[in-house]
Amino acid sequence: MPEAPFCRSVNNAKHTQETAACIIKVQNRALLIKHRLSNRLDFPGGGKKDNESLACAAHRETWEETGFNVEVGRKLAVTKNNLALFECTLDAGVELLPNVFDAPPWAKLEVVELVQADPFMLTHVELRFPDDLIVFRDSFNQIEPRKPRQE
Numbered sequence: 108m109p110e111a112p113f114c115r116s117v118n119n120a121k122h123t124q125e126t127a128a129c130i131i132k133v134q135n136r137a138l139l140i141k142h143r144l145s146n147r148l149d150f151p152g153g154g155k156k157d158n159e160s161l162a163c164a165a166h167r168e169t170w171e172e173t174g175f176n177v178e179v180g181r182k183l184a185v186t187k188n189n190l191a192l193f194e195c196t197l198d199a200g201v202e203l204l205p206n207v208f209d210a211p212p213w214a215k216l217e218v219v220e221l222v223q224a225d226p227f228m229l230t231h232v233e234l235r236f237p238d239d240l241i242v243f244r245d246s247f248n249q250i251e252p253r254k255p256r257q258e
Contacts, residue, residue: 108213111170114163116179127165128152129195132250133202136223140172142235143219149235165193174211183246187238192246
């Protein structure tokens with residue numbers, strides 16, 4: 108796996124959670140991973156390493172699972188499993204990709220594919236952690252829409 112890029116975060120606050128994930132809004136969809144073990148959708152994210160900030164954990168884990176170098180913004184919510192959800196932005200033209208596309212080669216052990224999904228069309232059984240659906244939708248609604256890239 109390539110080394111993760113420098114952590115791009117505007118969020119330096121202290122948090123009590125040990126795990127973090129990104130909510131990446133791409134027009135009216137969110138970029139999710141399809142987890143290999145459960146074959147269900149999940150947020151790109153995971154646990155902190157050593158003295159890593161929670162926001163930088165969300166950044167690194169998103170890079171490792173999607174290959175995208177996001178910018179981590181504000182914390183939106185915390186799930187029942189104590190996973191911090193951050194607003195993450197991405198200027199990589201993801202909206203031009205199909206709704207389902209391959210994960211980077213280094214992510215294949217954990218991630219089957221990347222999926223752009225409308226949170227309001229998903230059911231709780233499609234998520235790796237079904238209890239996350241409501242907090243996912245609430246968090247998604249807090250994110251201001253971004254303008255599409257101009258080519």
